[in-house]
Amino acid sequence: MSDLDAKINEHFAGFVVRKDLVKAVKGNAIVPTYVLEYLLGQYCATDDEASIQTGIETVKDILRKHYVHRSEAGLIQSTIKEKGRYKVIDQVSVSLNEKTDSYEAVFDNLGIKKVAVDSGTVKAHPKLLVTGVWCIADVQYEFSEDARVSPWILETIKPIQIAKVDYEQYRSLRSAFTTDEWIDLLMQSIGFKPEAFGRRSKLLQLLRLIPYVERNYNLIELGPKGTGKSHIYSEFSPHGQLISGGEVSIPKLFVNNSNGRIGLVGYWDVVAFDEFAGREKTANKALVDIMKNYMANKSFSRGINPMGAEASFSFVGNTDHNVPFMLKNSDLFEALPSQFHDSAFIDRLHAYLPGWEIDVIRGEMFTKGYGFIVDYLAEILRHLRSEDFSNRADPFFKVSEKISTRDRDAIYKTLSGLLKVIFPDGSQTEAEVEELLRLAMESRKRVKDQLARIDSTYPEVDFHYVRADGTKTRVTTVEEEEFPQFYHLRPMLDPKAQDTESASGDEEQRQTDVAASVTEQSRSHAQPQPQMPEVSPAPAEGHHEFAENRKGLSYDKLFGTYLEGARRIVVTDPYIRFFYQIRNMMEFVEMVIRRTPPEDQVSIHLVTGPDDGNISRQRDLLDSISAACTGTGVSFTWAFDTSGTAHARDIVTDTGWKIVLDRGLDIFQAPIKTDGFTLGDRLQEHRMLKSFYVTYVKFEPRIAAG
Known part of the structure; x- marks a missing residue:
């Protein structure tokens, strides 16, 4: 056990678990990490090796007896019938049967429908009406001669989640850790080995958590395949819902006009859209319009009274090209479906997380150290949604007055989220605030700079902040420093047009024309560009x-x-x-x-x-x-x-x-x-x-x- 692991166990006993144990107990059970860690937290929240091994066997036994594999659904159904009652771990959803005026549950893996549910259970757990929730449930079987009556009855149900979280204790214990130790603890909590990441890479991983701590926060991450973009939304928290970008409708996401029932945004803290990118994909224009309105105003309407919600949106997808290609030929949003490659939609994004900076996830990146039980941390993050830390930068820095209100709001929401995650106790120093402020401004600048490429009506903005002594500090993005010759160019040709020209044999001339235009724009651009030292015949101080x-x-x-x-x-x-x-x-x-x-x-x-x-x-x-x-x-x-x-x-x-x-x-x-x-x-x-x-x-x- 490392010194950090010992410290974690000393201060957060009972709320942490060794992260490699998840793999040890999972086997072939297709369940989210937070379900397994909930069980491990009940039996393995200790640093005593003997107790851990006993707990692992207990959890394995629980999964073996009560987790429902689809292939064994018939056997479990028979067990329930023979015993009259049996406890199962399954994903459960509930709907109202208007013909019988009763609630009915569906057990995903067990494969049973029309399970009778009483109104009290539904009122206590309304998310069951929106989507599937992982639960530990007691299912009863009572056969009836009446064919209209289902023999299946839901007796008790308990969603997989920690019963009680003491936020004040969490906040006070934060002071026992240095900033580096706390960041490493959070990295281990999401499953990664801190030593495998640099400081900036760690902060980018933690940036993925901001939708969980900020209400109505809109984050996009585009990058190469295999970098774990969707993991944080599918496995990390019971308060997040991951859906495929093409598998959502207006009624499911916002409101069903036929019954007035609110959709996913009313029940989940985070709604993440997986595989969101893809130029060939299409989206319902009405859905795009209502999403834009919700992202800007936190409310939506479908011809009836406006409704409000607090769910944050996260959009994740894969890019088709590398960064210099996108900067030279199009923009960093080129992979989006055409309906979303829209300046009004893009302008509502608070931050663009550069997925190309995230390394492809490999086995040696995963930690064997201790981290928070993800459900415990998820409850903490949910509690933090009601707080606002954005004013913590005011004593030290002032964001440029030339930055628009929308840009300013985006910067402060990102900054507030990072401060909540890393400094819930308010222990941040001026240097630490500056580091997070720069990252927040860079994340919004990446959005705004690409808007200037996509829509000529958007002016370029000088992103800078001013220190208390009046010193002005300009903020740049990493790709702006790395590729200054392309970053501020307007795209010369549509990528499809480029493909057509290439096919017709004109590619060589097109490349010459584009190169000449690149040179001319680079020379004429008024804004000074950061330059990388290059090999030159005359080295200089x-x-x-x-x-x-x-x-x-x-x-x-x-x-x-x-x-x-x-x-x-x-x-x-x-x-x-x-x-x-x-x-x-x-x-x-x-x-x-x-x-x-x-x-x-x-x-x-x-x-x-x-x-x-x-x-x-x-x-x-x-x-x-x-x-x-x-x-x-x-x-x-x-x-x-x-x-x-x-x-x-x-x-x-x-x-x-x-x-x-x-x-x-x-x-x-x-x-x-x-x-x-x-x-x-x-x-x-x-x-x-x-x-x-x-x-x-x-x-x-x-x-x-x-």
């Missing part, structure tokens, strides 16, 4: 900062031209210790070898710190770099800084360049894939970055040589 999760950078782009002509290079980095960090050192050496003519000689010397946990392994790996350089014209030597005082991270050449890096060579996020192949293993440009800065300083060569 300067300071550059890079955002976390961007790609497209390599050691050659950062250092190549600055090392030209050097005969001695000294790298000082106290943290060349772990395997991937030593691999970084090897790749630096490879870069120098590629740039060194075979007739020249270059020496590279590394000064680093010892890995006290595995120093012999570190020595062997560093020596292997020295051996690998034999016969190349580049020699590699290394030494430990035995004084322990070398904290600098820089590269110094005998040609008079000093390159200062706050992270040394450790600028790439650590790889977590243990087998198979990824482009990032072979090409640095395909690795995600950590946030870092680099400063280039020129001085007299004799100083470097000394």
Whole structure:
């Protein structure tokens, strides 16, 4: 057990569970995570290994006896008949039979219908009338000679959820954890190993929780397949409902005019639309219109009195192209169905979560540590919906007055949601508020910048905030920094038109025309663009900062031209210790070898710190770099800084360049894939970055040589 796991168990005993236990008990039971964790929370909410093993067997036994597999429905029906009563775990929904003036339940897996339900049960659990709810239910069988009377009777029912949550206790216990510890606890709670994610990647995962803590919040996430976009809405909370984007109607989502019954938005905290993207998909125009009205005004009407609701919307879908292609040829919303690729709909989205920054989910990303029982956390998040934390930024920062009311509301809702999730006790510092404010503004800016591409009536907006001392700080998106040559362009041609031209043999001319237009727009664009340091014949002094999760950078782009002509290079980095960090050192050496003519000689010397946990392994790996350089014209030597005082991270050449890096060579996020192949293993440009800065300083060569 890690120190964090021990701390979690100490402060939240009874409300946490070891996350790998879900897989241990699930077997072939097709049930949501929150159902399994509810049961594990009853029997395995402890750190005692013996008790955990006993609890696992108990939960397995409960699932074995009471969870209904569709293939065994007949056997369970027979058991109920023979015993007269039996407890089952199943998904249950209820409807009103107007002909008999009675409520009737349907058991999904058990396959029985017209199960008699009393009015009191329906009043206590109204969600049963809207959609299926996972429950532990006692089902009774009483045969009647009257064919009109169903023999099935629902005696008792208990939705899968924690009975009581003490929010004040939760808030007070938050203070026992540092911010990093709390974020890691939340990451483990949603099932992920914190070590597999950088700081920004963790915040993007937690951004998915905002619809659960903010009323009427509209989030979209588009990105590659397999990044876990829908998991948080299907498995995480009993208060969220995941539906396919094409399988919803106005009566089901909003209100049924025939009986006046409100739809999903009236009963669920979050309604998520899975597989929402797809240009070939179609949507009912009336549905789109009523959705736009609801997203803007929190109310809807179908010819009768307006009705209000608090459900948040989350739209998740897959993109067809990578980011630079979309920015050059269309926009970041290109994958949406045409009815939703509409400026009025898009403008109502509070945040765009960049799904291309989320790594494909793999087995080694899942945690074996402790996290909140998801149902417990879901109840906490639901309680937080009634609070507003957006004013917590006011003592420190002021959002630009040039930003519209709609943009401002979107920013503050996102900020409020992040503060609720990470700082429910109000313990945030100025620096922490700034970090979340920047993310909130960036998430809305991504929406607004794409609107300017889609609809020329939308002006570009200068997203910035002002500190208490009057300092103005501009906010950019990661893709804006990574692809400044495309980000602010208006699309030249419709993608379909491009395909037609390509088919007709005019693709080469089209590419020439587009390239010329790109160049002209890049030159004429008035707004200053952030630039990435590129290889140039004339390296210059300067300071550059890079955002976390961007790609497209390599050691050659950062250092190549600055090392030209050097005969001695000294790298000082106290943290060349772990395997991937030593691999970084090897790749630096490879870069120098590629740039060194075979007739020249270059020496590279590394000064680093010892890995006290595995120093012999570190020595062997560093020596292997020295051996690998034999016969190349580049020699590699290394030494430990035995004084322990070398904290600098820089590269110094005998040609008079000093390159200062706050992270040394450790600028790439650590790889977590243990087998198979990824482009990032072979090409640095395909690795995600950590946030870092680099400063280039020129001085007299004799100083470097000394």
